[in-house]
Amino acid sequence: MTVRFGLLGAGRIGKVHAKAVTSNPLARLVAVADAFPKAASDLATQYGAEVRSIEEIEAASDIDAVVICTPTDTHADLIERFARAGKAIFCEKPIDLDVERVKACLKVVDAEGGTLMVGFNRRFDPHFQAVKSAIAEGQIGDVEMITIVSRDPGAPPVDYIKRSGGIFRDMTIHDLDMARFLLGEEVDTVTAFGSVLVDKAIGEAGDYDSASLILTTASGKHATISNSRRATYGYDQRIEVHGSKGSVAAENQRPVSIEIANGNGYTRPPLHDFFMTRYTEAYAREISAFIDCVESKSPASPSGVDGLIALALADAALKSVKEGRAIKVSEITGAMADKSVFQGR
Amino acid sequence: MTVRFGLLGAGRIGKVHAKAVTSNPLARLVAVADAFPKAASDLATQYGAEVRSIEEIEAASDIDAVVICTPTDTHADLIERFARAGKAIFCEKPIDLDVERVKACLKVVDAEGGTLMVGFNRRFDPHFQAVKSAIAEGQIGDVEMITIVSRDPGAPPVDYIKRSGGIFRDMTIHDLDMARFLLGEEVDTVTAFGSVLVDKAIGEAGDYDSASLILTTASGKHATISNSRRATYGYDQRIEVHGSKGSVAAENQRPVSIEIANGNGYTRPPLHDFFMTRYTEAYAREISAFIDCVESKSPASPSGVDGLIALALADAALKSVKEGRAIKVSEITGAMADKSVFQGR
Amino acid sequence: MTVRFGLLGAGRIGKVHAKAVTSNPLARLVAVADAFPKAASDLATQYGAEVRSIEEIEAASDIDAVVICTPTDTHADLIERFARAGKAIFCEKPIDLDVERVKACLKVVDAEGGTLMVGFNRRFDPHFQAVKSAIAEGQIGDVEMITIVSRDPGAPPVDYIKRSGGIFRDMTIHDLDMARFLLGEEVDTVTAFGSVLVDKAIGEAGDYDSASLILTTASGKHATISNSRRATYGYDQRIEVHGSKGSVAAENQRPVSIEIANGNGYTRPPLHDFFMTRYTEAYAREISAFIDCVESKSPASPSGVDGLIALALADAALKSVKEGRAIKVSEITGAMADKSVFQGR
Amino acid sequence: MTVRFGLLGAGRIGKVHAKAVTSNPLARLVAVADAFPKAASDLATQYGAEVRSIEEIEAASDIDAVVICTPTDTHADLIERFARAGKAIFCEKPIDLDVERVKACLKVVDAEGGTLMVGFNRRFDPHFQAVKSAIAEGQIGDVEMITIVSRDPGAPPVDYIKRSGGIFRDMTIHDLDMARFLLGEEVDTVTAFGSVLVDKAIGEAGDYDSASLILTTASGKHATISNSRRATYGYDQRIEVHGSKGSVAAENQRPVSIEIANGNGYTRPPLHDFFMTRYTEAYAREISAFIDCVESKSPASPSGVDGLIALALADAALKSVKEGRAIKVSEITGAMADKSVFQGR
Known part of the structure; x- marks a missing residue:
């Protein structure tokens, strides 16, 4: 099985993850979304992916997992949306700067039975x-x-x-x-x-x-x-x-x-x-671990609770x-x- | 300009160079040749290239440069053929085990005004x-x-x-x-x-x-x-x-x-x-240097004489x-x- | 000038200081005291010094400085006695385990205008x-x-x-x-x-x-x-x-x-x-520093206050x-x- | 048994060996000889030894071993003299700059059954x-x-x-x-x-x-x-x-x-x-090894042949x-x- 990816955020760290995804024989980068259309299209072109909106990625049947590299204050909302959409989620740290908001977000993930891995790259x-x-x-x-x-x-x-x-x-x-x-x-x-x-x-x-x-x-x-x-x-x-x-x-x-x-x-x-x-x-090993966990349907680590x-x-x-x-x-x-x-x- | 590559030899070292070529934004891997059809097709498939014969690569108008990773005893002949075909050549060391054969080969390259870089990777x-x-x-x-x-x-x-x-x-x-x-x-x-x-x-x-x-x-x-x-x-x-x-x-x-x-x-x-x-x-830097030298039409180093x-x-x-x-x-x-x-x- | 030493305590650390004193061309080991007569006489013999009691060292006109290597609970008393006797004092740390006792002891040293160096060897x-x-x-x-x-x-x-x-x-x-x-x-x-x-x-x-x-x-x-x-x-x-x-x-x-x-x-x-x-x-440099300070009548460092x-x-x-x-x-x-x-x- | 030493040569390396001899509880420095009387007397005074001529050391019944630190061109002669005098010999390298002279010297040592250690300090x-x-x-x-x-x-x-x-x-x-x-x-x-x-x-x-x-x-x-x-x-x-x-x-x-x-x-x-x-x-270990070998009458190493x-x-x-x-x-x-x-x- 190939894990099909949507990338949210085509900035500095988004590029790092795009490279990691495309280098992995078990994964494919399908779509890139970014608030700046040029950032999205440049990165998509480089790796033969499409530019899509967040909504399109959310609804897409050809996407199994997302990598969230957007600004911190959007993380918790996006995690909840994509958990509800049934996508496996890799999110750059932190989930949110507010402990209560994080807890609320994790409850949603938990309720959906979703996969969430948090980016403690070290x-x-x-x-x-x-x-x-x-x-x-x-x-x-x-x-x-x-x-x-x-x-x-x-x-x-x-x-x-x-x-x-x-x-x-x-x-x-x-x-x-x-x-x-x-x-x-x-x-x-x-x-x-x-x-x-x-x-x-x-x-x-x-x-x-x-x-x-x-x-x-x-x-x-x-x-x-x-x-x-x-x-x-x-x-x-x-x-x-x-x-x-x-x-x-x-x-x-x-x-x-x-x-x-x-x-x-x-x-x-x-x-x-x-x-x-x-x-x-x-960074390369981190995305590989996420791909492995999506593929094998095993628990993500580091998890949302981490x-x-x-x-x-x-x-x-x-x-x-x-x-x-x-x-x-x-x-x-x-x-x-x-x-x-x-x-x- | 993108340097378009043919790869001769899809063995262990051929795979290393294939990865280096495809990772470089200034290069594209067009074709792979190997005496073992499966080795060629596996590698070609992985990187979206075609399988071609050596003759086809020699004649191809969509190929600028070749990487020679075939057995040592074929190097000198292939260098001469591809020098005559006007392709830039990267050849794994050695050119040949016989000094006189190397000299003869280099004369051909010299006569054709070709680019030849030898793989002293270190x-x-x-x-x-x-x-x-x-x-x-x-x-x-x-x-x-x-x-x-x-x-x-x-x-x-x-x-x-x-x-x-x-x-x-x-x-x-x-x-x-x-x-x-x-x-x-x-x-x-x-x-x-x-x-x-x-x-x-x-x-x-x-x-x-x-x-x-x-x-x-x-x-x-x-x-x-x-x-x-x-x-x-x-x-x-x-x-x-x-x-x-x-x-x-x-x-x-x-x-x-x-x-x-x-x-x-x-x-x-x-x-x-x-x-x-x-x-x-x-290995990655070596191929980058070769691509730079092909692109900029500057002398290759290490050269055939090296x-x-x-x-x-x-x-x-x-x-x-x-x-x-x-x-x-x-x-x-x-x-x-x-x-x-x-x-x- | 040669600094003439009395050594109080001929145990493990006393031996270290005895060696340091005798190796220094500016110093001489005159006397050794220890509660165990054999310990004192063995060390004294090795370095050509005399065995004396603490009281004899206190009263001796041929001794300028003492090194105190006796058990901790005797340090403060000995410091006071030898400060009053006008000897320069090197004392192994600590002066005492009780801060108030240390303060009292330092007041005596201060009143006598004596030299006290504490053995923070590091x-x-x-x-x-x-x-x-x-x-x-x-x-x-x-x-x-x-x-x-x-x-x-x-x-x-x-x-x-x-x-x-x-x-x-x-x-x-x-x-x-x-x-x-x-x-x-x-x-x-x-x-x-x-x-x-x-x-x-x-x-x-x-x-x-x-x-x-x-x-x-x-x-x-x-x-x-x-x-x-x-x-x-x-x-x-x-x-x-x-x-x-x-x-x-x-x-x-x-x-x-x-x-x-x-x-x-x-x-x-x-x-x-x-x-x-x-x-x-x-240890060797520490005693050298003490000898230098006695010779040059400069303040000891590390001091009692340290x-x-x-x-x-x-x-x-x-x-x-x-x-x-x-x-x-x-x-x-x-x-x-x-x-x-x-x-x- | 205490090994009683005569030191020949009170220069830079002679001082090093004098210190090593006097620091060793199994040895005693009895006499120092040097062509410069002041060099000999300074070193002798520092360690409580006597100044003697080479001839006196050769003839002395209270000297068991010599350390030869004189100029190189005197080494072979001195080794022969002291071998004949029955003293154990430590000689700074080289014995001589001429291989034939060295061989002749070693024959004398061999004939006398003497102990000769050569100073390869490393x-x-x-x-x-x-x-x-x-x-x-x-x-x-x-x-x-x-x-x-x-x-x-x-x-x-x-x-x-x-x-x-x-x-x-x-x-x-x-x-x-x-x-x-x-x-x-x-x-x-x-x-x-x-x-x-x-x-x-x-x-x-x-x-x-x-x-x-x-x-x-x-x-x-x-x-x-x-x-x-x-x-x-x-x-x-x-x-x-x-x-x-x-x-x-x-x-x-x-x-x-x-x-x-x-x-x-x-x-x-x-x-x-x-x-x-x-x-x-x-240097300190070298002299200790020599003292051990004299004391135990075991073969010297490194030897004259080394x-x-x-x-x-x-x-x-x-x-x-x-x-x-x-x-x-x-x-x-x-x-x-x-x-x-x-x-x-």
């Missing part, structure tokens, strides 16, 4: 997957302490931060998901500190550009996250998991691995300077900064009227 | 290119001594070795080309030692599985090459260039870069175990092993009736 | 000193975030933990001092989490074996500390300082730096397995674990009647 | 010893190919080169000995190339500053050596041994191991810039450069009238 990075595998194989014994260092090469424009929900919801959320992915146990408390060291304008917009977090679990595991919006040496993405029998670490990646030695010492080039080049392979929990952790972090104390995650998720959204896990 | 590896760039930028001053370590994960079947021309012509030849590429000066003498340490059958077939070489240039630069048909830890491919102001080295590549620490120490995974995964990016010289160096190495002395490269190339083949350089 | 490690120098030279711009990972090869006996004041006072205290040393700004808040993952007996003794901390400063800098009493791969001691213009990190040290490659990958040996071999050079503040940070950490909130360091140090102890800084 | 480097141990433990299977890169930070004065016997006898000789040490089989042929790339004055003095060598053994093992008198990044000393089951490598050593990351990339400091700091530990063979390999290298061919080592050693010097091995 779970598909080959190096982080190798960390996960090493843990699963018992190579480090029981997981005890995780250290995540995650720094962007530079701060985004303040306008972006205003829309993104701030550092915890747009940046740390990846690390929060990764911590959950590797801890093998739900996070119980979140403690966070934020400060403004990089760009005063970020502070004026009410956000932080430097953050440190400690997550704890009920059994006493710890995860530490260190974030900065600035790293002169490139896109710094390191994970280390310390366990009872050993430790496993994923090193930083650089586009070119040479070393130049001279009187100043030994110098290796900077890291990747952009998430798209750093995570090229992760998206919800990561958002709740980000909210807990923000609350912790404001209140100067450890926040029980249940303070955020406890407000959920219906815990059934977790049932699918 | 020149396009991003890491080795970065080494070359560092030299070109003057970061290490004058090149003085090059150290190349090149080891295969395992020995090929003896049958392959019988056809391949032996370790110097099938394996060392890549390192000889790389040494020339980086020395920036022609090799003057070749001294080589060969022994059989890995597989007695290789010795019985008259070849070696372990080799050490020293190349010298007229100005006194040295290059050292260390080859083995066995490396339990993967495909070992290292280059280091020592210069008057510093040194630059390209490190080994591994598919996954994690590190596991425990009581045994700190362990990183083995290297790539296959040239195709090690040089994935090099292929000829690398072969002559391999022949010199073999002669050195047999005679136990340094061989002047001019002893091999001096027999050329017509030095004009070097004019294009 | 400040003298050549690698950490190079980190400090890189910061001082402006190589990374303004310090923003510090990450310290500090893990012991194995947990000490529970008896030791009962006497030592627990993980924060015997182990984390080194990292707390290092954070202060590198932050270049006093710590404002301490948040800590502790759990028992390694040895239940430690938990039963009321202590933790795994701890994570975040320190913040008034200007918004963060330091993260990750501690464990277990590391199968050796004595894990890493520091990384992230700044506005770059980052500097001190790598782990191992006694032997070879790498073995085979089918399992590339393996380097484990780290040092003991603080004495890891910090051999630091010892006091590190202890206060450890106390704040413990309070934070118990109360689940960020502790203002002034909550601990604010109780000090007389802030004048800080004047010497 | 055999005692902990990292190279770990390489040797890994081989001995079978971790890499059978040794097949050795790669040694050995580069000095800068060229010595031409005057030194004139006295030293040239690059092969003063610099490469260490690598030749190391190759023998690790090959586990005698070298059969030596092929060498030399050129002048660093300092023309070296060429004018008839020597080379850049050299590449290939050694082969009868069973087909290869060792490659790459030497330069220039390395802007410090004292480059690397060894890699490739075997049938894997590979082991000793990495370069640097005094400080930090890494600074910024927009230029990741930079580690240069290597040691001097053999004495690079091989500090090796010194002889290394010199013969250096001579073979020089001959190879001059004649442009592989030199059988037996061409050099075959001239030995009496092979019995090898019997002690």
